[in-house]
Structures are given as C-alpha cells and as structure tokens.
Amino acid sequence: MKESKTQRELRIKIPEDLYTQLENQARREGFASIEEYILSILTSSIRGRIQVDELEKLKSRLERYIQDELNKNLAVIENLKRQVIEIYEKIEDLDQRVKNLEESIKKIHEEKPREAITPRKTGIERLREEKVLFESKLPPRIQRDRLFAYFERMGAIIIKLSKERIAVDPDYWREFKEKLNEISTNKEEEIASILGSPGYELWRALYLDNAIYFDPKSKKWRFVEESNG
Numbered sequence: 001m002k003e004s005k006t007q008r009e010l011r012i013k014i015p016e017d018l019y020t021q022l023e024n025q026a027r028r029e030g031f032a033s034i035e036e037y038i039l040s041i042l043t044s045s046i047r048g049r050i051q052v053d054e055l056e057k058l059k060s061r062l063e064r065y066i067q068d069e070l071n072k073n074l075a076v077i078e079n080l081k082r083q084v085i086e087i088y089e090k091i092e093d094l095d096q097r098v099k100n101l102e103e104s105i106k107k108i109h110e111e112k113p114r115e116a117i118t119p120r121k122t123g124i125e126r127l128r129e130e131k132v133l134f135e136s137k138l139p140p141r142i143q144r145d146r147l148f149a150y151f152e153r154m155g156a157i158i159i160k161l162s163k164e165r166i167a168v169d170p171d172y173w174r175e176f177k178e179k180l181n182e183i184s185t186n187k188e189e190e191i192a193s194i195l196g197s198p199g200y201e202l203w204r205a206l207y208l209d210n211a212i213y214f215d216p217k218s219k220k221w222r223f224v225e226e227s228n229g
Contacts, residue, residue: 123147124154131172131198134205135164161209166202176202180221186214 014022019034026037127133133151135144148165152158157168168176176199183194192200206212215222 123150124156127151127156127167128169128171131169132202133167134201135166159206159211161205161211163209164205166205168202172198180212183221184219 022037023034026034029037031037031040121129135148138144138147144165148158148167151167155170157170157173159166159168176195179195179199180203183191185191188200188204191203195203203212210224212221212223214220
C-alpha cells in the first residue's frame with residue numbers, strides 16, 4: 001500500500017463576505033468543498049514559486065555559461081590579434097630586407113659596367129705611373145724572373161743590385177739622372193726634397209748598395225760604373 005503523507009490541520013478566520021466569495025468560486029470551479037479549493041490555491045502558488053526559483057537558478061547558470069564562452073572567444077580573438085600583429089611585423093621586416101637586397105643588387109649592376117669600361121692596366125703602364133718598382137716589394141705570388149724579363153723586353157731600365165732588381169721607367173730614369181747630377185749635397189733631407197718620394201727611394205737603394213757615391217771634390221753624385229769606366 002502507498003504510504004499516506006502526514007497531514008496537519010490549519011485553521012484561519014476570514015470575513016463572512018470573503019468566505020462566501022470563496023465558496024461560490026469553489027463551486028464554479030468544481031470543487032466539492034471550500035477547503036479543497038483553498039488547498040488547491042496554496043499548492044499552485046507554492047509550485048509556481050518553486051518554478052520561479054528554478055528559472056532564476058537556470059538563468060544564473062546560463063549567464064555564467066555565456067560569460068565563460070564569451071571569455072574563451074575573447075581570448076581566441078586576442079590571440080589571433082597578437083598573431084596578426086606579429087605576422088605584420090615580420091612582413092614589414094621582410095619587405096625592408098627585400099628593399100635592401102634590391103638596392104645592393106642595383107649598386108652591383110651599376111658598378112659592373114664601370115669595371116667593364118675601365119680596362120686592366122698592363123705591367124709597363126703601371127710602371128710608367130709608379131716610376132720605380134722594387135723586387136723586394138712584390139707579392140710572393142709574382143714570378144719575378146718572368147716579370148723583369150717582360151719589363152726588359154718593353155724597354156724598361158733594369159738595375160741589378162746585390163740583393164734585388166729594380167725596374168725603372170726609361171723617361172723617369174733620365175729625369176732621375178738629371179736631377180741627381182744637379183744635387184751638390186749629401187744631406188738626405190735635401191736629397192729627398194729634390195728627388196721626391198720615388199726618386200729618394202731609388203737613390204737610397206743605389207747608395208746603400210754602393211752603386212753611387214758622393215764626390216766631395218766636385219760635390220757631385222757619381223755612379224760607380226762610370227768611375228770604373
């Protein structure tokens with residue numbers, strides 16, 4: 001058998017006219033007594049209140065859920081925004097690198113025609129510009145015998161000292177000898193001033209190798225070979 005719920009009696013006093021209204025209303029709605037009608041009203045009211053409470057709880061839960069989902073979406077949007085910014089910065093950096101590379105390539109292309117237009121100078125042409133070439137100053141990779149044989153074929157003056165060879169441009173050799181013949185001192189400062197840089201280096205090499213000497217009587221510089229001749 002189904003266990004019956006415990007019932008408790010509730011007594012209230014109401015005005016006569018209210019009682020009459022309730023009694024008539026109970027009769028219209030089909031209740032056997034006014035007590036059943038009032039019980040029905042109380043039950044419906046409580047159930048309605050329970051439904052409202054449940055709706056409030058559901059609303060609160062729904063709001064929390066929506067807020068959580070919104071926060072997740074906002075986090076995703078912020079992450080995408082950050083990634084877009086990083087990509088944009090990388091694109092800017094790459095764009096700048098490409099521009100720099102294009103400028104470098106442009107400079108290379110601009111310089112190449114100039115190099116092509118300017119022909120390489122021959123050995124004898126460089127000797128005419130430099131006036132004097134010392135064997136001791138040549139890079140190790142240069143084939144010395146071959147180079148000096150070439151200079152000799154091209155008409156350069158080749159001076160053979162005890163420690164090295166010196167190639168001299170013929171025109172400059174004549175100029176050097178003329179200036180040396182005009183010098184009437186053995187002071188190096190004055191000699192350097194008269195002969196200039198290449199001439200002074202040539203004079204010093206000849207002097208240290210005893211190829212020339214200063215005659216104190218005539219106050220002239222002379223070549224040893226001329227004296228012997």
